[in-house]
Each structure stands twice: as C-alpha cells, then as structure tokens.
Amino acid sequence: xxxxxxxLRRPKPSRQIGWIRGARAILNGLRITNGHFMRNxxxxxxxxxxxxxxxxxxxxxxxxxxxxxxxxxxQMDNGMPRCVACGLCEWACPTDCITIFPAETADEVERxxxxxxxxxxxxxxxxxxxxxxxxxxxxxxxxxxxxxFSRRGTLWHKADxxxxxxxxxxxxxxxxxxxxxPASPPAE
Amino acid sequence: MAKITIxxxxxxxxxxxMLLPAALEHGVHIPHYCWHPKLSxxxxxxxxxxxxxxxxxxxxxxxxxxxDGMVVHTKSEKVEAARKGxxxxxxxxxxxxxxxxxKAGECLLQDYSYSYGSNESQSxxxxxxxxKRKDIGPRIFLDQERCxxxxxxVRFCRExxxxxxxxxxxxxxxxxxxxxxxxxxxxxxxxxVADICPVGALTSKDFHHKLRVWFLKxxxxxxxxxxxxxxxxxxxxxxxxxxxxxRRNDAVNDTWMCDHGREGYDYxxxxxxxxxxxxxxxxxxxxxxxxxxxxxxxxxxREIARGHGPAAIGAIASAHLANEENYxxxxxxxxxxxxxxxxxxxxxxxxxxxxxxxKAPNARGARDLGLAAxxxxxxxxxxxxxxxxxLKALYVCGSDILRLEDADLIDRALAKxxxxxxxxxxxxxxxERAHVVLPSLSFVEKEGTFTxxxxxxxxxxxxxxxxxxxxxxxxxxxxxxxxxxxxxxxxDASAVFDEIAATHADYAGLSYDSLGSAGVETAAAPAxxxxxxxx
Numbered sequence: 001x002x003x004x005x006x007x008l009r010r011p012k013p014s015r016q017i018g019w020i021r022g023a024r025a026i027l028n029g030l031r032i033t034n035g036h037f038m039r040n041x042x043x044x045x046x047x048x049x050x051x052x053x054x055x056x057x058x059x060x061x062x063x064x065x066x067x068x069x070x071x072x073x074x075q076m077d078n079g080m081p082r083c084v085a086c087g088l089c090e091w092a093c094p095t096d097c098i099t100i101f102p103a104e105t106a107d108e109v110e111r112x113x114x115x116x117x118x119x120x121x122x123x124x125x126x127x128x129x130x131x132x133x134x135x136x137x138x139x140x141x142x143x144x145x146x147x148x149f150s151r152r153g154t155l156w157h158k159a160d161x162x163x164x165x166x167x168x169x170x171x172x173x174x175x176x177x178x179x180x181x182p183a184s185p186p187a188e
Numbered sequence: 189m190a191k192i193t194i195x196x197x198x199x200x201x202x203x204x205x206m207l208l209p210a211a212l213e214h215g216v217h218i219p220h221y222c223w224h225p226k227l228s229x230x231x232x233x234x235x236x237x238x239x240x241x242x243x244x245x246x247x248x249x250x251x252x253x254x255x256d257g258m259v260v261h262t263k264s265e266k267v268e269a270a271r272k273g274x275x276x277x278x279x280x281x282x283x284x285x286x287x288x289x290x291k292a293g294e295c296l297l298q299d300y301s302y303s304y305g306s307n308e309s310q311s312x313x314x315x316x317x318x319x320k321r322k323d324i325g326p327r328i329f330l331d332q333e334r335c336x337x338x339x340x341x342v343r344f345c346r347e348x349x350x351x352x353x354x355x356x357x358x359x360x361x362x363x364x365x366x367x368x369x370x371x372x373x374x375x376x377x378x379x380x381v382a383d384i385c386p387v388g389a390l391t392s393k394d395f396h397h398k399l400r401v402w403f404l405k406x407x408x409x410x411x412x413x414x415x416x417x418x419x420x421x422x423x424x425x426x427x428x429x430x431x432x433x434x435r436r437n438d439a440v441n442d443t444w445m446c447d448h449g450r451e452g453y454d455y456x457x458x459x460x461x462x463x464x465x466x467x468x469x470x471x472x473x474x475x476x477x478x479x480x481x482x483x484x485x486x487x488x489x490r491e492i493a494r495g496h497g498p499a500a501i502g503a504i505a506s507a508h509l510a511n512e513e514n515y516x517x518x519x520x521x522x523x524x525x526x527x528x529x530x531x532x533x534x535x536x537x538x539x540x541x542x543x544x545x546x547k548a549p550n551a552r553g554a555r556d557l558g559l560a561a562x563x564x565x566x567x568x569x570x571x572x573x574x575x576x577x578x579l580k581a582l583y584v585c586g587s588d589i590l591r592l593e594d595a596d597l598i599d600r601a602l603a604k605x606x607x608x609x610x611x612x613x614x615x616x617x618x619x620e621r622a623h624v625v626l627p628s629l630s631f632v633e634k635e636g637t638f639t640x641x642x643x644x645x646x647x648x649x650x651x652x653x654x655x656x657x658x659x660x661x662x663x664x665x666x667x668x669x670x671x672x673x674x675x676x677x678x679x680d681a682s683a684v685f686d687e688i689a690a691t692h693a694d695y696a697g698l699s700y701d702s703l704g705s706a707g708v709e710t711a712a713a714p715a716x717x718x719x720x721x722x723x
Contacts, residue, residue: 086287087400102397110288110321111397134287 065174068127068140071118074172075162080105082165083137085113089129097122098129113158120146121154130175139171192258201254202224207248208236211262218262219271219300221278221386223250226442227347233273233338235300239264246270268304275305281315282387283333291388293401297336325353325373327447328382334551335365335389341381348444349541351375362678376446376543383433384443394451395431407651408435408705411449412508412631414536415546417640418445419706422632427652429453429632437706440644446543455630460614461626463658473625478659478667485624486671488607489524492581498525502570502579505531505559506586507548509661511645512638512684514554516665517585523673528579530567531560532588544641548588549631553639555708556694568593574601581607585661587616611664615634634660636681637703639710645698646699646707665718 003028043051054061063069071089080163085102103114127147129138148154189200192207194216201210209225211218221233229251237246241259246267249260261267278297286292337356342365353373358368365371373381382392404423411418411432418441419682432453436443455461465481466473476484492500501524505517509627521529531554538545549556562567567589573579575597582605589598602608602621610622619625632651639645654660659667662679670677682700689695693712702708 067263085397086292087403088287090400091400101399104397 022055048120054157063142065170067142068125068142069128069142070120070125070127070140070146070156071123071138071161072141072143072163073113073116073158074137074139074160074168075164077165080107080112081116081158081162082135083113083116083133084109084135085111085116086134088132088134089138092128092132094126094128095122116158116161118156118161119154120148120156121151130152136172136175139168139175141168190254190256190258191256192256192260194260195262203256204253206250206672207238207247207252207254207258207260211249211260216262218249219296219304220250221300221336222340224340224343224384224443225436226444227340227384230339230343231649233336235271235278237267237270237274238262239267245464262598271300271304272306275301275549276310279305279309280311280313281333282336283315285331285334285388286356288397289334290386290391290396290398290401291334291385295388296386306493316361322366323661324367325378328367328373329377329391329393329396330362330367331389331391332366333366334387337363337365338386338389340384340386341365341390344377344384345373348380349375349377354381355623359401365625366677374410376448376539377444377541379447379450380444386595392431393449399425399430404430405651407632407649409651410549410640410646411445412549412638413446413449413547414538415544415548415551415641416440416520416542417638417644417646417707418449418542420445420449422651424632424651428457429651435705440640440646441542444542446541453632455613456632458614461665462615462619462625463655465627466615466619466622466625468623471621473622475673478657481624481626482664482667482671485609485626486668488623489581489583489609489668490672491603492607493524496580499528500578500580501526502528502530502574502582504567504570504584504586504589505529505554506588507531507551507554508534508586508588508631509545509550509554510631510634510648510681511550511553511557511639512636512681513661513665514550514557514559515684515688516662516669516679518557518559519675520583520665520669520672523669523675528570528573529559530570532567532592534588534591546641548559549640550638552641552643553637553645556639556692560689568597571597571601574604577604581606581609583609583611584618584622585611587612587614587618590616590618599675611661627658628664629654629660633658634662636662637685637700638646640707643710644707645695645703645710646712647700647703647705649699 039050040053076082087100090098090100097119099115099117100113101115102111104110105112115150125140127140130140146154190203190564191198191200193685194211199214208218208220208223218236218238220236222230223236231248231251234248236249238249239261240247279301282297288299298317318488320331322330322332324330339356342354342356346352353367353371354365356363356592361455379392382390387605405425407422407424409420409422411420419435419437420432421435422429423433430617434441464475465478467476467481467484486681489501503521505514528695533551534547535545536547543556554560571593574582608622609624611626611628612619613628613630615625632646633654635648635650637645637647666679669675685700689698696711698708
C-alpha cells in the first residue's frame with residue numbers, strides 16, 4: 001500500500017497581542033511567587049499555620065501506611081527474623097539487590113537466613129519482595145534515609161535490617177488489606 | 189511394531205512396551221510420580237491414568253502394554269477430572285512446607301499441582317502429624333509428612349542396591365515410609381533416593397537448607413572421583429559447586445551415581461587456592477609472573493637435559509588431567525627427550541555397581557597416551573631413582589604421590605633434585621619444596637575429555653570462567669612446550685583432541701564434537717573382565 005503523506009499545520013500564535021499576553025503572564029507569575037513568599041514570611045513570623053513547607057529534617061510528615069520505604073526484616077519477639085530464607089523475594093527482585101544464604105536451626109521452622117543482604121543502592125522500593133513473601137517477613141518500612149558515605153555503606157546486612165514487629169504493625173495490617181489476607185498473622 | 193494413536197497423533201512403538209515410556213519418548217507428557225525409567229513398575233500413584241477407547245475405565249499408562257490400533261486420550265475431560273482427584277488426595281496430608289522445603293522448584297508435586305491440580309482444598313480435617321527431619325542415615329533426612337508413598341526409594345533400595353533399608357510400614361491411611369532402627373539407610377548410593385524422590389520427603393543432608401535450586405546453574409560434566417566416569421551435572425552458583433547430581437547415560441551409570449562422587453568439592457573454591465605462579469628466589473618462594481615462571485621452567489629443563497642428559501629428567505603425570513592436557517604433557521617429555529614417567533593412581537574400595545578401585549577419572553586415558561611406565565604406575569620406581577640420585581629434575585602434576593607414597597621416600601627423592609616443578613591447585617607440601625609452582629585449574633573450570641575404565645571417552649565442560657590471569661593445565665603445558673620446541677603456545681582442547689585422534693590408533697576417527705553428551709568408546713577395548721556390570 002502506498003503511503004500517504006499528511007502535512008500537519010499548527011495554528012500560529014497571533015502576533016498582534018503577543019506582547020500583551022506575555023506581559024500579563026509575567027505579572028501573574030510574579031503575583032503568585034510573591035504571594036507565596038509573603039505567606040511563608042508572615043507565617044514564619046507569626047507561627048506556622050499557613051506555611052506549606054515542611055522543615056525537614058527538623059520536621060517530618062506522618063507517612064501513610066501505604067508509603068513504601070526501605071524493605072526491612074520483621075523481627076519476632078524471640079529476636080529471630082520471621083524470614084525462613086525461602087528465597088522468593090530474591091527471585092522476585094527486579095534489581096537483584098537481595099542476597100540470601102539459608103542456614104538450619106533446631107526450631108520448628110527448620111531454617112533462617114544466615115546471610116540476608118540488601119544492596120540499597122540498587123533497591124528501587126518497588127515492594128515486589130513484600131508481595132512475594134509468604135511469611136510476612138519482609139515489609140516496606142517508613143525508613144528512607146539510606147544515604148551512606150561509601151558504596152559499601154549502602155549494603156545493609158541482616159542485623160541492620162531487623163526491625164521489631166511492633167514498629168511495623170501499621171504496614172503489616174495494610175498489606176493484609178491489600179492482598180486479601182486473613183486478619184490474623186500466620187502461625188510462627 | 190504397534191501403531192497407536194495418542195491424542196489424535198499416530199505413533200509407532202515396539203510391541204509390548206508400556207504406554208507411559210512410549211508416550212514420553214514421543215514427546216507426549218503424561219504426568220507421573222511412581223514410574224521411573226530404571227525401576228520396576230509400581231502403579232501406586234495413579235497419576236498417569238489415561239483414557240483408552242474400548243476400556244471400561246481409565247487405565248494407568250505405566251502398566252498398560254501398547255496394543256496395535258490402541259486409541260489413547262491423555263487430555264480428555266474424564267482424565268483431567270481423575271488427575272484433579274488424585275492431586276487432591278495426594279495433597280490431603282501434604283504440609284504447606286514449600287518455603288522451607290529443599291525440593292521446592294524441582295518438586296513434581298508442586299509442578300503438577302500448578303498444571304493439573306485445583307486451587308481450592310475441600311478437606312476440612314487437620315493434616316496428619318508425623319516425624320519431620322528424621323535422621324535415617326548418614327546422608328539423608330526423611331520427612332514423613334511430605335511423603336506421597338510412591339515407593340520409588342523403596343524399589344531403588346531393593347532393585348538397584350539390593351539393601352532394602354527403606355520400606356512402607358502400616359496399612360491404608362496410616363502407611364508411612366520408614367527404616368528399621370537397626371538398619372539405617374547407609375549404603376554407598378543412598379543420596380540417589382533424594383534425587384528420585386518426587387517430593388521433598390527424602391533430602392540430602394549435604395545440600396540441606398543450602399540454596400534454592402532455581403539459582404543453580406547446571407553444567408554437564410564427568411565425575412572425577414573414580415575411573416567409572418559417571419555422567420554428572422555440576423550445579424553451581426556464584427563460582428561454587430553446591431551439589432553434583434547424576435546425568436542419565438545408559439552406557440555408564442544409568443541415572444545413578446555413588447555418594448562419594450557427590451561430596452568433597454569445597455576444595456574448588458577454597459581460599460587457599462593458588463592464583464599466581466611461584467618461583468624460588470634464594471631460600472623462599474616468591475610470586476612471579478607467568479612468563480617468568482614458564483621461562484624459568486623451560487630454561488632449567490633444557491639446562492639439565494644438556495648437562496646431565498635427558499634421562500636425568502623425570503615426570504609424574506596425573507590421572508586427574510584431561511586427555512588433551514596429558515597429550516601436551518607427553519609432548520613436553522618428548523621435547524626434552526625423556527621417557528621416565530610415572531602415573532600415581534590412588535586406589536580404594538570398589539563394588540560391582542558403579543564404584544571402581546581407581547580413584548581418578550582418567551588413568552586409562554593417561555595410559556593410552558603413554559604416560560605410564562610399562563603400563564604400571566611407575567611412580568615409586570621414579571622416586572626411588574630420584575632418591576638414588578639418578579634424577580636431577582622432576583615435573584610433578586597434582587599431588588597424588590603425597591597420598592600414595594611414604595613421606596620418607598618422597599623426602600629423600602626431593603633432596604637430590606636440582607629442579608622441582610609442581611603444578612597443582614593449592615600449595616601442597618610438595619609445592620613448598622618446589623623451584624617453580626604453577627597454579628592450575630580444576631575440572632569445573634576448564635573443558636576436556638576423560639577416558640573411563642572401559643575406554644569410553646567423555647567430555648566435561650567448563651562451569652564458570654576463572655579469574656583473569658588463571659591458566660588451565662593445557663595452557664601451561666602448551667606455553668612450556670612452545671619454549672622447548674617448535675609448537676604453538678595456544679591451547680584449544682578441541683584441536684588437541686583432533687591431534688590425539690590423528691596420532692593414536694585407539695582414538696582414530698573420533699572428534700571432539702562427535703563425542704556428544706554421552707561419550708564414545710575407543711576402538712581399543714571392551715571393559716576389563718570382572719569390572720562393571722550393566723545396571
């Protein structure tokens with residue numbers, strides 16, 4: 001089939017009142033900028049009720065449970081990770097940032113992660129590890145301050161990742177909602 | 189020949205063959221648990237039921253001989269309903285252990301559950317509680333809850349090893365797989381039951397909770413632990429061998445291998461592996477570049493050949509090296525003009541199944557290439573000659589002589605030498621006394637061929653690339669040979685094999701590619717009488 005050439009013509013802006021429109025847009029922009037400036041200035045002087053800017057890190061927002069921060073390991077009351085090193089998160093991870101080597105324990109669960117490393121410089125906080133986990137053992141926390149002074153410092157080990165289960169309750173109940181899981185946690 | 193129709197496709201199979209193997213052979217997959225190509229038919233899992241026209245009800249394909257004109261349906265509604273029912277019953281008591289089960293990823297119950305099972309369970313009863321992680325032998329854990337009672341392991345122990353340790357006790361829904369207390373599963377082939385177990389009931393202690401199987405990369409290879417040359421798959425991850433499993437070869441090992449062949453591969457990734465050549469400077473060994481090591485070795489060999497005559501140079505060949513490498517080694521010996529060579533072959537227990545007495549993979553290949561004095565091993569004679577002062581230089585491949593000969597003899601032999609070249613994976617006590625130490629590569633880091641006890645030439649493949657600056661034995665030999673004589677310094681296993689085929693009558697007509705995955709027997713020789721029997 002022979003191709004048909006279609007020429008598109010965009011309407012040209014009218015030149016007659018161009019400078020008027022330009023001037024109006026500039027003035028309008030200045031009005032908005034100035035308005036915010038004044039609001040923030042007076043807000044700071046009088047107390048911050050009208051100020052939109054959050055003074056991070058002195059001030060922090062309360063994050064919603066759906067917020068996906070850095071993935072962490074759920075620590076049970078006996079100090080052990082809930083993780084059984086099944087490796088599904090390692091497999092699900094699109095950036096290959098998780099490294100697990102399992103080991104045996106005398107507990108009923110038989111195995112636990114001997115090595116559990118997450119390379120935070122690779123992690124993109126997608127949450128697929130959390131979704132893949134059959135044990136609710138890896139969850140996305142509210143932690144997102146993961147800057148380090150070296151590349152080695154961005155490698156988080158098991159001891160760094162373990163977080164007591166009480167601190168993660170809001171996220172755990174949130175993922176149970178989202179993935180239609182029963183309300184009670186799985187037997188440990 | 190019988191003509192049968194499976195799912196509308198007509199195939200020709202041998203009369204009397206069972207339907208299941210015939211279908212599998214022709215690419216029709218009928219799911220099955222208890223049937224195994226090398227074991228007798230049990231018919232206990234009921235998974236392979238198919239619909240045969242004219243039959244009053246479904247028949248199990250594993251125990252139904254083909255008949256001319258048979259019309260079989262493997263995907264009809266009736267069959268699928270039956271499979272779903274079988275899966276449901278098999279899963280009634282199966283624990284939801286998959287996250288901690290070593291079999292996950294290669295588990296037939298898991299795979300078939302996805303392909304043929306149902307998503308819902310109708311049972312409301314609790315699953316039965318049985319013993320988990322039961323220690324039934326030195327190499328095997330038994331998890332009775334996971335067992336689906338297919339009895340493959342029971343038949344293996346009865347029919348292949350003849351030891352009958354495993355058995356199914358009790359009747360009906362109380363049936364349980366177990367061993368008697370005074371008869372643990374301790375035969376030399378016990379880990380095979382973990383391989384053939386379709387679920388995670390029998391697992392290898394060596395691999396227990398080590399790694400998820402889907403991370404393992406698989407490289408076809410040949411077991412280096414004895415002269416039988418069992419075909420294996422080296423399973424590795426992050427440049428480490430995690431397990432070795434048998435690979436089917438009906439001419440060598442069927443689908444089995446012994447337990448010794450699966451163990452002891454930690455040395456391959458040990459921290460004390462040599463990575464750089466060492467050359468003696470004064471009293472101490474110092475790290476050197478490859479060129480310096482090659483030059484030193486070649487120059488000193490030439491000097492000694494000139495000064496003391498070629499007969500002052502001896503060589504200890506290795507039965508652990510590939511044919512191609514040993515061929516190059518033989519060329520080095522020809523180049524310096526000596527024929528004083530010994531081949532130490534470690535010996536050990538053997539049986540009439542797979543385990544051979546010679547505990548090296550390529551003793552026969554080395555003998556075929558003329559690397560053994562008078563057909564015997566000759567290593568002791570060579571050391572005695574060295575102790576008597578006849579030898580001035582010794583080129584040792586591997587460290588087998590340390591295991592075989594007494595330390596005193598080795599000590600006296602080494603004391604008289606002016607040049608000792610040692611080529612090995614690690615710095616052995618032999619290497620510590622050497623003048624040149626050449627670090628080489630193991631069988632998983634290079635490729636080549638081994639000739640097994642029966643004269644079958646089989647290829648092994650490279651599992652992972654070794655770090656930059658590491659050379660295999662073949663490359664090392666070629667470099668030294670190139671300095672001693674007019675010869676190419678590059679090494680290509682395939683080309684060297686062609687050279688062997690051109691120069692050795694036994695190997696005539698063979699080529700690297702024609703060996704395939706199963707290997708080819710050399711023109712020379714049937715198996716030695718009394719050794720090996722067809723399984």
